[in-house]
Amino acid sequence: MQRIALGAAFALTLTAVLPAAAADIPESPLVTTDWLEANLDHPGIRIVEVSVEPGLFERGHIPGAQNVSWHTDLVETTVRDIAGPAKFEALLQRLGIEEDTTVILYGDNNNWFAAWGAWLFSYYDLEDNVKLLDGGRKKWEAENRPMSTRPAQVAASSITLGEPRTEVRALLPDVLAVVHGHNEAAILDIRSPDEFSGKIIAPAGVPELAIRAGHMPGAVNVPWSRAVAEDGTFLPVDELKALYASVGIDGTKPIITTCRIGERSSHSWFLLTRLLGFEAKNYDGSWTEYGNLVGVPVENPAGTIWAAR
Secondary structure, three states: OHHHHHHHHHHHHHHHHOOOOHHHOOOOOEEOHHHHHHOOOOOOEEEEEOOOOOOHHHHOEOOOEEEOOHHHHOEOOOOOOEOOHHHHHHHHHHOOOOOOOEEEEEOOHHHHHHHHHHHHHHHOOOOOOEEEEOOHHHHHHHOOOOOEOOOOOOOOOOOOOOOOOHHHEOOHHHHHHHHOOOOOOEEEEOOOHHHHHOOOOOOOOOOOOOOOOOEOOOOEEOOHHHHEOOOOOEOOHHHHHHHHHOOOOOOOOOEEEEOOOOHHHHHHHHHHHHHOOOOEEEOOOHHHHHOOOOOOOOEOOOOOOOOOO
């Protein structure tokens, strides 16, 4: 009995003096700004910013964060496609990410492109250790939390990727199978109501990259913005379930998320899969692919013809 007591006391002492371990990282797929600020030096994490505004990271970022460019790091640059295995593996090695590293992603535009990054991690079967900063850069800045202009210095990793999880990505044939009634999945279009109806093709200030306006037949519309609070954080789970149930999405059948180029839809894909536990695929081709195709049906409640005017 005495030996057991001494062992327990020794274990408690070790717990008190050793650095924080992975066990104290939240199990949730989200981390709060409070938690991250208190754990900026946690040895088990890598903080990665994925913003779309040029120069934003260089002007100031979360201390210890590394920069990833959506335009060059997370997509192929000479073929319209997601970053391939070799490119993504090299990126992870540069960021010093190992198989057991917890990656905290955040960015501008309400985490749209950070969520794209989370989707890619899932595609390459690295989902378990990837989390989003709830509220992203918007919330961090609004709370006047610390910023840095110093790039993080990390040792390269030797991580290697296995086979991708193709079940999290929807391609055009998957979408057409639903449109033509050969598959009973739900298509969730998360664009604005004006984009969905065909009144406009793209948000204000964004190039119109599709030649037709409207949406895929049978799709339902829940704009991504309805799933977040004013500060950019996700709504509570019970409110999210009610929101999607109102358009018939309750997890009883697979879901395909879609938007304009796949970044806003990855935000909704993240909450559907990681927060609600639903089965979903992200269609990164989205409207810029579907809206340019010859011979596919389009629903256009706004009554526009070809490009909206």
